[in-house]
Amino acid sequence: MSKLKKMPEFKTEAEEREFWETHDSSDYLDWNQAKPASFPKLKPSTKTISLRLPETLLDRIKIEANKRDMPYQSLIKAWLADEVNDSRRA
Known part of the structure; x- marks a missing residue:
């Protein structure tokens, strides 16, 4: 392999961006x-999406979420993730 060039020192991020372009x-x-590299955190x-649900269904979801002491949107996301x-x- 050929010898690598010395990495230049950059004064600003803009200068570095221009160099790598x-x-x-x-x-x-x-x-x-x-x-x-892994960035687990x-x-x-x-x-954000808009989802129309029958009011009775939303009420039942809110009751289930309340039983689990979690926001109903989080419960919906958890259920969707489990199903997917x-x-x-399968």
Whole structure:
């Protein structure tokens, strides 16, 4: 493998961004030495949706959530996640 170039020092993030837009990182880094990164404490991004439910169904969900001492939206998300995970296993 050829000798890697010395990594430049940047004064600002903008200067660094501009540099990497015009240079190949493989000239400066040996990507064969790279290791996978894990960020377990990052929260997945969420998206707000509108969901129309019959009032009686929503009332029953709220009662179930209250029994479990959790917000009803969290209970709905948990139920949806369980169903999706179960369908993957099938």
